[in-house]
Amino acid sequence: MINRHLLFYRHRFYRHLFLIATGVVASMGVPFPIHRIGALGTVALMVLLSVELGGPIRAHQTHHRWPDTAYRRLGVLTLLFQLLWMCSPRDFAFVGFAVLLATTAFIFWSLKRLLICLAQETQIRMAVLGGAVAGYLLLGISGGLLFGALETVAPGSFINQADGGRELLLAGLGADSAAHRIWDLDFTRIHYFAFVSLTTVGYGDIIPALPPSQMASVALSISGPLYLAIVMGLLISRYTLQSEKQEIRDWQEGAPGPPPHSGADSDDR
Template sequence: MSAPGTRPYAPLLLAAVATLVSMALPAPFSFLLSSGGFSLLILLQIKLLAGEGSTHTTNLLFRLLGWLSLASLWLWLLTPAEVRSSGLPLLVMLSLFELQAFIRLIGRLSHERRVTREVLMGALAGYVLLGLTAALLTALVESIHPGSFSGLPESISERVTVHNQPGTMQDARFIHLTYFAFVTMTTLGYGDVVPLTPQAKLLSICLSVLGTFYLAVNLGVLIGRFIQEEQAGP
């Protein structure tokens, strides 16, 4: 069970990991499950973090951004690849929503009185969420500006031409962009997928900074809390 005052982060972590694993499944299961997973993650963040704002107005705006992000996500998923501008609302809404969500999550973790299993799950869930959000943003950049990344098996436009059907998130080879996002966040940089356009390069810089920042802040918070517990004694 969760410690008193600790929020249950396990559902958030399980949903994030399940969404990540679902991308490796064969089509059409990967598209359906990952799309549902992203939707569930947005809803869980709204539920768990909506009460972390300082005022009723900020909480209301956070919820509104979450619902707009969810609506924009499905608008983008259901829109043919030819209408690439449909990704712009999601790019803006999701960026603002996840920025607020990460600030609230870090704030929530910093106020936990003890470093429990739930707190560690929350910290890990935040990192996986950051990677999934980064993957979604890279897919958006690729869908709006095809050819933004090299090393992808095929672009959305090529798949539409070959199969004569609307492109989707699955058609963008989302698993490769997810791999690129996590590799960039951890600053490994294998070099098999490379950003080519200025927008993709700027996004890559932001991801590497955010990944390092999240780890540094959370490690500082958790280690500081653990030291306080040790000094306080039983």
């Protein structure tokens, strides 16, 4: 029995996630400091994930369980750490350590719960495809956030080869850079590099220069193809099952031709 109430809210969540994630990515293409709106979009993403994925996500689930509560609390904690980090001056950038740890745990937990939702879909609709695409965009946005936190904690983690090998964030701030808040930094190129790593393109204009940033880049490069492989497998299997059910339905309604072959028939034989 399909829980239609849960299905409705799940598809609505897919649409909202796709719209916000697309808006955050699009905002990175506008000039600084207008694209700071993308930071607000990131906050909206965290709130959406905490609220929507923090509820019952399985078809047979009717009430919250302790993992749901723990997930929501981690989302709130991650959001608080991010806001504290963005409001901190440069000389308090060590707050980025908490952002790195909390965001990494929260995003990967979010992707796991999103994949559980996608795996329960019996029909491939536009909302489902939007949710799958949004998960991929979420990986890139989160990678940019993590890389940005890493660069503020350890300046020089990423080097801009196209700019003479200078630091990616702090090179143009001058001697009083410690007085600047993290909010004042331009994270466009960090997010650009995150998506380049996610897609395993690697143009070579920006390079990770320190071991932590190198390992983080490798991890993101692995996560991108792995996510695509898992999601493509889920969607193809669901689409195949959907097509088989449609063929059986058409035959039962009197369509000419032999009965369609199904997996259930092969198992009986």
